[in-house]
Structure formats: C-alpha cells, structure tokens
Amino acid sequence: MKYLISPHKKQYKANLHCHSILSDGKKTPEELKAMYRDHGYSILSITDHERPHCHSAMDEDDFLLLTGYECYIRPDPNARYNRYAKEVHLNLFARDPQNTTMICPNKPYMKYILRDNAMDEITAWTGSDRTREFTREYINEYIQTARDAGYLVAFNHFYWSMVDENDVLGYDGLFSMEMCNYSSYVTNHLEYNGMLYDKLLTHGQRIFCHSTDDNHNVYPIDHVENDSFGAFTMILPEKFAYASVIDAMEKGEMYSSMGPLFHEVSIEDGRLHIECSPVAHAFVFTGSKKPSYFHALPGQTATSIDLAVDPEARYVRVCIEDAEGRKADTRGYFPDELV
Ligand SMILES: [Zn+2]
Ligand SMILES: [Zn+2]
Secondary structure (H helix, E strand, C coil), rough: EEHHHHHCCCCEEEEECCCCCCCCCCCCCCHHHHHHCCCCCCEECCCCCCCCCHHHCCCCCCEEECEEEHHHCCCCCCCCCCCCCCCEEEEEEEEECCCCEEEEECCCHCCCCCCCCCCHHHHCCEEECCCCCCCHHHHHHHHHHHHHHCCEEECHHHHHHCCCCHHHCCCCCCEEEEEEEEHHHHHHHCCCCCCHHHHHHHEEEEEEEEEEEEECCCCCCCCCCCCCCCEEECCCCCCCCHHHHHHHHHHCCCEEEECCCCCEEEECCEEEEEEEEEEEEEEEECCCCCCEEEEEEEEEEECEEEEECCCCCCCEEEEEEEECEEEEECCEEHHCCCC
C-alpha cells in the first residue's frame, strides 16, 4: 500500500501568498499574523512585492512565518501595467528564513518598495540588474538565479496572468503552481486552474500544486469581496519547524484546498482509497479523457470513497468537491512514485 496523503502525519494549514502594508496590502504583518492564527492557520508567508522580509521574530511555538516575496516580469520595459498583456508572477520561498536576497532587481519594478532613486537601498541582491525581458530565456534565467540563491519558485495566478499552457511548459525549475488564487477567484470564479494543471502533468512536467489567498485586504473580512481564508495549502512536514516545512513543500508533501480536507489517500492493488471531510464528488485524474469518479446521491455526502485507478495512468491526482462546490486537490503523482 502506498500513501499519497498519510493519516499518520499531522497537517498544518498555510497561506503561502499574502500582501501587507510593506507593498500594496492594507494590513500590517502583525495584523496578518493575528488574523490567520485566529482562523486556525499555523503557517503564513507574507510575500510582498519585489522585496523579501524576514518575519521570523513573530514566530511562536504554534505559528511559523516563511520568508519570501512575489516578483513579476512584464513585457513593457518600464513595467507598466497593461490589463490586456501577459505577465508572469512568481512566489519565492527562502530555504533559510534569514535569506532576504533580491533577485535581479530592476528599478521600474521597485515602485512599491523604494523611495525615489533609492536603488542603493538594496544591499543583498544577485543576478543581473538589467531591464527585465518578457522572454522564455529571461524568465528561465530569473528562475534559475532564484533557485541558486536558495529559493523555491512557484508560479502564481495562471488565469490572471493571461499566459497559456505552452508558456508555463517552457519555464523550468518551478516547484509548484497555484491551483486556486483566491483574490483573483473572488473577481472571476475562474482562477481555479485544474485544467492547466492536468495539461502540465500530461506533458510530463513534474510540478506540484498549492492554493493561496493572495490577500490584500482592501475590504473587511465580512465583506463580499473579502480575499482572506478562501484557499489554502495543507502541509505535512516531518516536524513543525521552518526547515521541515520547506522540505515538505519541496517534496510535495502538501495539498491544495478551498475547503475540503483529505484525511488519507492511499493506493493498493489498483484501487484508490480516500478518507476525507464530507464531500459530494471525487475524481481520480490520470491524463486520460475520462477520470474515475464518484457522485453522492442528491443531498448526501461521503467521507470514505474507493475508486479504480487506470492501470495505464500517466499520473494520478485526486480531487474532492464538497456540496458547496469547493474543491481540494492532491498533486500529481507519476507512476515511478507509486511503486
Ligand atoms: Zn501577483
Ligand atoms: Zn500577490
């Protein structure tokens, strides 16, 4: 028997994408920590734009802050926003909480963080500070520079970015992609990227998935446009410590959710077994035209589900959906990981 989600490992709820007043968010880092901790989260990465901050001084025995930031690359050399143009946003997570190295700093991108003309404020940086280029070559160079500097690199909000699967297939070294980016989802109900994820896996791209709020908190949390607490990642580290959490993320010991929880996912003799919070639907995607699926009878839910796994599966990934249509997704597992 092989566990994809082990019932013996503790799960920690995380928001891995979040903005504070250090860039364009409305809450202070202290307020963000308090509100996420109060909502049952154990891990928060405050990923302000273009500049990493170490917030580890706010760590507690039951709450960890991951150092990281969100960087972006636009086609315009002056980095001007164009609502009809593609762009790429990446979340960088530091292996070492003290690592606040900026990757390829470039003045047009620093508007949130530097006072006029203050590139000399930047001390720790690496890579080239030349004008960013919206090319596959430049983006791959950027990703590689970030990896070499000790970051895990994730791909953010595919739908909002207006890229297509061939763009993403051309980017090397991404460890995970956002399945749901809730801030974007609130505005379009399309920023749930299960279809893209299947296309990447079908092409053999070894990439995990996670979900985030990407909250800016422009509106209060009881407002219809609140962007906190809508999408999250459950991480299953060996122990609750910074290095273990990063290690679990890097190994794909995590899953994505907008609500439902997996308690166990296992495979034995071509059957997949799921234990989960009450759900109305379950799917096993394998890269074929038709997944294995389960639908509860109208008005009913299930918490224990068995489904067949196609013996010719190119990969296996599991999705569950509750009665409100909220999904949770495992990452894709390739056949060599299932033996
Ligand atoms: Zn973004
Ligand atoms: Zn963001």
